[in-house]
Amino acid sequence: MKCAMCGIHACRNELEDAPKNCPSLDKDMIDNIKELYKTEENYTIAKISTKLAPLQGRTRIEETMDFAKQCGYKKIGLAFCNALVNEAKIIDKVFTYNGFETESIICKVGAISRETVGLEHSSNNMCNPIVQAELLNKAKTDLNVVIGLCVGHDSLFIKYSEAPVTVLAVKDKVLAHNPLAAIYMADKYYKDKLFPPKN
Numbered sequence: 001m002k003c004a005m006c007g008i009h010a011c012r013n014e015l016e017d018a019p020k021n022c023p024s025l026d027k028d029m030i031d032n033i034k035e036l037y038k039t040e041e042n043y044t045i046a047k048i049s050t051k052l053a054p055l056q057g058r059t060r061i062e063e064t065m066d067f068a069k070q071c072g073y074k075k076i077g078l079a080f081c082n083a084l085v086n087e088a089k090i091i092d093k094v095f096t097y098n099g100f101e102t103e104s105i106i107c108k109v110g111a112i113s114r115e116t117v118g119l120e121h122s123s124n125n126m127c128n129p130i131v132q133a134e135l136l137n138k139a140k141t142d143l144n145v146v147i148g149l150c151v152g153h154d155s156l157f158i159k160y161s162e163a164p165v166t167v168l169a170v171k172d173k174v175l176a177h178n179p180l181a182a183i184y185m186a187d188k189y190y191k192d193k194l195f196p197p198k199n
């Protein structure tokens with residue numbers, strides 16, 4: 001599957017011109033998946049997000065609140081990185097001001113020794129994204145919002161979150177949490193980093 005390399009993108013409209021290896025041509029698989037949209041949660045999430053997708057002029061946080069409101073979510077879980085405590089405080093205030101109940105859990109909650117996963121000891125204990133998820137599961141949040149969790153910690157958080165997850169911010173330690181900046185400069189300033197010369 002190489003959608004990223006496809007120059008046709010027939011899936012946007014009609015499939016007549018689709019390339020031979022186009023996964024959209026697997027009608028049986030797609031018909032089976034269609035069934036999943038009939039469950040209440042999937043139906044609501046898909047309907048509201050599809051309705052909001054074409055709208056312009058809303059920031060990500062505004063869109064997140066629009067999405068949550070229209071889905072009927074009242075309790076929002078904020079799973080944030082300890083490097084973004086100031087941002088998390090503001091985000092918590094924004095959600096609360098706009099009528100949501102919030103639960104916020106820092107990544108260092110229940111921090112455990114790095115030796116747990118075979119790394120050398122350090123006074124800086126390992127984050128515990130599974131506890132982060134479990135605490136929000138216990139709080140029965142309707143929607144969890146990721147705020148700058150580290151790569152991989154976010155994977156574990158998403159894996160263990162019972163509520164649907166959306167990402168408000170991704171961490172990028174160099175690019176002010178804007179990883180696409182490196183992509184926009186991939187053929188110039190970041191070329192050597194992203195495409196290091198091979199021996």
Ligand code: SF4
Pocket residue numbers: 002003004006007008009010011012018019021022023024
């Ligand atoms: S789904 Fe098919 S048409 Fe769409 S990008 Fe992938 S290969 Fe191209």
